[in-house]
Structure formats: C-alpha cells, structure tokens
Amino acid sequence: MMGSGGMVVLGETTDMVARSGAPISCASASTRSCGKCVPCRAGTVQLEQPARARSSWPPGQEADLDQLLKRLCPMVRSMSLCGLGQSAPKPVLSTLRYFRGDYLALRRPPHASGRRLRPDGTAPAAATPTGANG
Amino acid sequence: MSVITLTINGSRAVPGATLLDATRAPRCPCPPSAISMASPRGGLQPLHGGGGGQRQAAGRLHPPRRAEGMVVTTNSDELQEYRRMAVEMFFAEGNHVCAFCVANGNCELQNVAVEVGMDHSRFPYQYPHRPVDASHHQFAIDHNRCILCTRCVRVCDEIEGAHVWDVVNRGSHCKIAAGMDQPWGPVDACTSCGKCVDVCPTGAIFRKEDTTSEKHRHTERPSLLRLAREEHHWQNQ
Numbered sequence: 001m002m003g004s005g006g007m008v009v010l011g012e013t014t015d016m017v018a019r020s021g022a023p024i025s026c027a028s029a030s031t032r033s034c035g036k037c038v039p040c041r042a043g044t045v046q047l048e049q050p051a052r053a054r055s056s057w058p059p060g061q062e063a064d065l066d067q068l069l070k071r072l073c074p075m076v077r078s079m080s081l082c083g084l085g086q087s088a089p090k091p092v093l094s095t096l097r098y099f100r101g102d103y104l105a106l107r108r109p110p111h112a113s114g115r116r117l118r119p120d121g122t123a124p125a126a127a128t129p130t131g132a133n134g
Numbered sequence: 135m136s137v138i139t140l141t142i143n144g145s146r147a148v149p150g151a152t153l154l155d156a157t158r159a160p161r162c163p164c165p166p167s168a169i170s171m172a173s174p175r176g177g178l179q180p181l182h183g184g185g186g187g188q189r190q191a192a193g194r195l196h197p198p199r200r201a202e203g204m205v206v207t208t209n210s211d212e213l214q215e216y217r218r219m220a221v222e223m224f225f226a227e228g229n230h231v232c233a234f235c236v237a238n239g240n241c242e243l244q245n246v247a248v249e250v251g252m253d254h255s256r257f258p259y260q261y262p263h264r265p266v267d268a269s270h271h272q273f274a275i276d277h278n279r280c281i282l283c284t285r286c287v288r289v290c291d292e293i294e295g296a297h298v299w300d301v302v303n304r305g306s307h308c309k310i311a312a313g314m315d316q317p318w319g320p321v322d323a324c325t326s327c328g329k330c331v332d333v334c335p336t337g338a339i340f341r342k343e344d345t346t347s348e349k350h351r352h353t354e355r356p357s358l359l360r361l362a363r364e365e366h367h368w369q370n371q
Contacts, residue, residue: 030305030306031304031305032304032305033304033305033306034304034308035282035301035303035304035305035306035307035308036282036284038220038223038224038227038281039220039223041227041282041305041306041308042223042224042226042227042306043219043223044305045227045260045305045306046223046226046257046258049257049258068256068257071215071219072219072257075215075216075219075220078216079216079220
C-alpha cells in the first residue's frame with residue numbers, strides 16, 4: 001500500500017525493513033507532516049526508526065521492537081487528525097504481517113547466507129533454493 | 135437548531151452541549167491541548183465515538199461532529215495506552231530534562247506523564263538539536279522544552295492582539311518562531327506582556343529571573359482577561 005499511486009518493485013532478497021515502501025511512506029509522511037498532532041509529527045519518525053538506523057533502538061529493547069510497532073501503528077492510524085498520518089503506518093503494518101521475520105532479524109546478526117528469515121523468525125533450511133521466500 | 139443529546143462516559147450531557155464542553159464537565163484525563171482562554175483547537179483528544187452503535191477511535195473533539203444519540207467514551211484501556219504513547223512521544227521528540235527545568239514541579243507535561251503512568255519512554259529519544267533564544271530582555275524561549283501546543287501563538291494573537299508567535303517548518307522540524315522567524319528580542323510587535331509565559335504548559339517560555347523549579351505561572355490571567363473584555367467588567371471599576 002503506497003497510497004499515492006506509486007509502485008515499488010522489490011527483489012526476493014530485499015530487506016523489507018530498510019528498503020520497502022514502509023520506510024519510504026513514513027519518511028515522506030514525517031517530512032510532509034504539518035506538525036499539529038503528535039501521532040503524525042512524532043509517530044511517523046518513530047515508525048521510521050528501525051529502518052533509518054538499526055543501532056538507534058535502545059539496547060535490550062530490540063526484542064520488543066515488533067511488538068511495540070504493532071501497538072504504535074494502530075495508535076498513529078486512529079489518533080492522527082488527517083489522512084496523512086492515518087495512512088502512513090499502513091505499509092509498516094503490511095510488512096509486519098507478511099515479513100515479520102525481517103523485523104525479528106533485527107535482534108540478531110544478519111543471517112550468514114543473506115537469505116530472508118521465515119515469518120516466525122527461523123532461518124530457512126539449508127536445502128532451500130537461493131532466493132526462496134521463507 | 136435541534137437539540138442534540140450526547141452521552142459521554144456513561145453520563146448524559148447537557149442538551150445542546152458541544153463535545154468539548156461536555157468532556158470538560160465530568161473530569162476526564164486529557165493531554166494538555168484544550169484551553170478555555172483562546173479559541174478551541176482541534177488538538178489530540180483520544181476518544182471513542184459514533185452514532186447508532188458505531189464504535190471508532192478518533193483523535194479529535196473539535197470541530198464537533200455531533201449526531202443525535204451519539205455515545206462518546208474518553209476513557210478505555212485502549213485510549214489510555216494511546217495517551218501514554220502520545221506522552222512518550224512528547225518526551226522522545228524533544229529534550230525534556232525535568233531535573234534542571236524552570237517548570238519542574240509546575241509543569242503540565244510532567245503532570246500528564248504522572249497521570250498516564252509514564253515513567254520512561256519506550257521509544258528511542260531523538261535528542262534533536264534545538265536552540266535557546268534569550269534575546270528578549272525579560273523572557274527567554276527554550277525550544278528543547280516546547281511541545282508545540284501553540285497556546286502562545288493563540289494567546290498572543292487572540293488576546294494580546296500582537297501575533298508575535300507562529301509555527302514554522304514541517305514534521306519534526308516544526309518550531310515556534312517569533313516575528314519573521316527571527317530572534318525574539320528585536321521583534322517590535324512584542325509588547326512584553328508575558329501572557330505566553332503564563333499559558334506555556336512546560337518551561338519552554340519563561341522569565342529570565344527564574345531558575346530551576348521557580349516558574350510559577352498565573353494560569354488564570356488570560357482567561358480572566360478574556361472574560362473581563364467580553365463582559366466589560368474589570369475589578370477596579
């Protein structure tokens with residue numbers, strides 16, 4: 001969901017946290033926000049965080065990252081005063097739903113093979129063909 | 135105009151009351167956004183509302199989209215969580231250090247943080263680089279402590295009539311600007327009345343003689359002034 005008629009084409013091994021539509025949407029919302037309401041002004045900045053600088057998340061809280069994002073997204077969506085903030089978290093929700101493994105992977109060093117983790121956070125089996133989406 | 139019946143937090147509101155009036159009547163915890171001394175602002179007021187059994191979380195009270203038989207809830211577990219998140223975001227987006235703030239102990243942001251049970255921010259602190267403007271001879275503004283409630287903007291425009299303050303930039307770069315986004319001191323429009331100091335909920339705008347925990351604002355003054363002007367009645371007359 002990009003919301004503006006835009007299209008983003010992604011490869012099989014693209015990092016969905018850092019390079020998908022989610023950070024693009026949040027970054028564009030945070031630079032366009034009028035700044036009146038805090039969910040849009042500050043919430044989009046927080047939604048953008050995991051993508052912008054992984055190391056910026058406080059140590060020890062990485063495990064809660066996807067859980068907190070899951071609660072933050074509905075907050076920004078329902079509390080923002082206008083459509084800009086209300087639509088910003090939608091790509092984050094989508095990536096959290098379908099590529100949760102990428103978020104969980106933030107907790108641990110990148111997988112040696114560079115392949116995407118399964119949605120449950122486990123590494124794909126060794127026999128899996130390269131590029132298969134776990 | 136037809137009479138509209140509202141139910142707020144289980145109690146029936148006065149017929150014809152706006153959502154904002156009705157939520158002010160019973161005590162309901164809300165972030166420091168709505169004030170009585172200036173015009174109502176569509177600030178963040180988490181609530182559930184809707185007519186005909188419709189339930190929808192929304193972030194605003196004004197403009198009041200009222201419907202007959204509307205049932206509004208301003209307090210639920212979900213909304214309390216949203217409130218706490220909003221307060222955490224306020225703390226994470228600025229540089230709020232209570233320990234040496236002029237408003238420590240007399241700060242609405244601090245009070246709301248206590249009220250929603252926030253003891254730390256789960257969101258990473260942004261530590262933005264924000265300036266302090268002490269060019270005015272009596273007052274100073276510390277943008278690190280500003281939560282962009284725009285009370286100073288409204289009180290200066292609507293009550294003092296000077297319109298010194300405005301909001302500039304977008305998103306996280308938003309800030310309160312004096313005059314034409316210039317230092318406060320040289321702004322000729324400023325009458326040094328101090329109403330912005332009185333309405334500032336945090337220690338962002340303060341008197342220069344105040345140090346840590348010494349800011350004590352006259353919170354009633356702007357609303358008393360407005361009342362006096364509307365009713366043409368002053369104490370010394």
